[in-house]
Amino acid sequence: MAEVVGVRFKNVGKVYYFDPDGNQLKKGDQVIVETSRGVECGEVAMENRTVSDEEIVQPLKKLIRIATADDLKRVEENHKKEKNAFQICLRKIAAHKLEMKLVDVEYTFDNSKILFYFTADGRVDFRELVKDLASVFRTRIELRQIGVRDEAKMLGGLGVCGRPFCCSTFLGGFQPVSIKMAKEQGLSLNPVKISGICGRLMCCLKYEQNSYSEMLRLVPPVNSIVMTPRGKGTVTEQDVLKGLVKVKLDTPSLEGDCQYHYSEIKVLKSGKASAVKQESELLEQLEKV
Template sequence: MENKFILKNGSGSLCCKGCGKQDNKLNTYDWLADIPGNAELEDMVEIQFKNTRKGYYKNSNRLKLEKGDTVAVEASPGHDIGVVTLTGRLVPLQMRKANIKPDAEIRRIYRKAKPVDLEKYREAKSREHDTMIRSRQIALQLGLQMKIGDVEYQGDGNKAIFYYIADERVDFRQLIKVLAEVFRVRIEMKQIGARQEAGRIGGIGPCGRELCCATWMTNFVSVSTSAARYQDISLNPQKLAGQCAKLKCCLNYEVDAYVECQKRLPSKEITLETADSTYYYFKADILRGAITYSTDKNFLANEVTISPKRAFEIINMNKQGEKPVKLAADNDAEDPKSKDLLEQESVTRFDKNKSGKNKKKKKNPEKQRNANAQEMQNNTKPNGGNATETKNSAPHSKKQKNKVERPKNKNNEQQGEAGVNKQLPAGPVKQNTKKLPAVTAQTKEGAKAENTNHPASANNNGGKPNRNNNRRPKNKGNADEGGNAPQQPQM
């Protein structure tokens, strides 16, 4: 039963045949592998050998081949062992990409690899490293200015390919004779560049991904330092060079976009004149469209960042003999800074939350102590049945009793006068001011009578009245305990 990965949107399935077992170098995903009859439409098959070496062979025997199969192909002399990496209608596209001419000689596939073929293949591969070390020693003894970077044996072990790097032309005829005598195989010398060597070895680039030359690049274009200048990259050789000690190939990826954006910016040689000083070009954010000017040529001083539109406006004003008051326009607002998408995944986010919790924990004990002290102070206050009262509780008890223990007799003179005052129409203020002292005097005399006669008003000081405990009379007739009504002062 075939394993299929069903897509979530229901548009089809992802066939596992498209990504068979093979080396990651120059890997090509066969997105047409699940189409019925795709492999039989084309006779050409892509075969991969060691590292980045690939070849295209004809399936003349009509073998049923799939991606990942090990096959024996035609070689000169003998045969070679490789792995099928692509079949079907994508093979002609890959041949066109590899610049293979239509009239080129196409070799054929013999068969699928047998156990005997695989045994010879493993034996030949086990000798590659020792052969490379020995050949380097021989080249050094002969005084040749070359570096042998890799050695690849043919599948049947009858031939060896030596990949070397040399800056100048090298006469290696003597070297071939010595190598043939030492290793007893046919010798083939193939010169490669530094970028091809890095692709064969492989590795991880500074971007964190596999090298482009080892994964998908087949054609290498020359890279110059002008590509770094267009992108305003510092000309630091250590940062611009890749693992091959050459300029990074990725410098050419975005050069066209930067060149197009730079056409919208003013020249770096033009200075901007204002009423107070002269500004020189310092740097520019090409993709963002922001130019930074400085009042000094050599270092950044009094920096001002403006848009290209504003820069062209000032240039036109200077051509007409006008000078603006300041470089930046009044309506120019600073662009908001880009938000870091990884800010929420910061390592210090736990420290911030932890410090906040510690601050709260430090404040909680102080609040708890203050609350406990306040509760203890409230508990020390006397109840209504105690003989003594503190000075702090006297005003509170006075307000509470004045609010609760009001006389309820409607015939009371005091309440009657208060009712009259409420029902009088709006008039001169003199009438109200004459009646208010009578009510006040009456309440005062009632309070004195209550303090002298009520048993609860006495304290521990020999039965003297407590001035802080002024109570209104509880008798509905508004009289004291002796039955004597207080005298109302005459108006």
């Protein structure tokens, strides 16, 4: 067991453990620590606590100091220099005629390195660009290609729901999302309607998936043959979250299709096989879109 403090270097970024070195820190405190990239200024995201050795990536580095007024002034100056470096890099990219989109620029706290983040459709030979930038800034230069999801997380914005992007406000990392999730949740399978601004499937498809998966194990799929309190019939519709199904009875009812809770009926023959076949065909079609 070891006492640690969690430090984050980007908004909603990953939290890294450091040895507090006897300091009692609070959420929001600015601290100076040594990282693999050099000395950095970060924000305390997790106050002092004890964790097991298995959770710690060794070696556990110690806190250098709590950020001073001079440290915070340097951070502010770095942000100003990043804006200037962004414009310079844009001009250099144009001069070298490279097919890449510059997304962000980041100075390390001690100015030992400048990182340029960009997106591109494929691989980019930026060796000459790196040499050019190094001659201008006289420090180590690193160009890092990122994906469109990372770009959205860095830049932020408003989603189709009208709220700020989940990835830039509270999601620490990205989890796999699939069209199958949208199908199981009864959402539109039009890729345009279930994709975020980044062009990838919306992260929020993952939020309720566990609940849907659990209920789908209990609620009979469409086309299942079931026995109801009023006789045998075929499931025509599902309301997964409420656990309800509509059943077309073999013996016609004046009321039309009857609605039952899954606990009121008994499955005689599951329609899962035909549903899986239809799903496979549908997913194949969507992949071609």
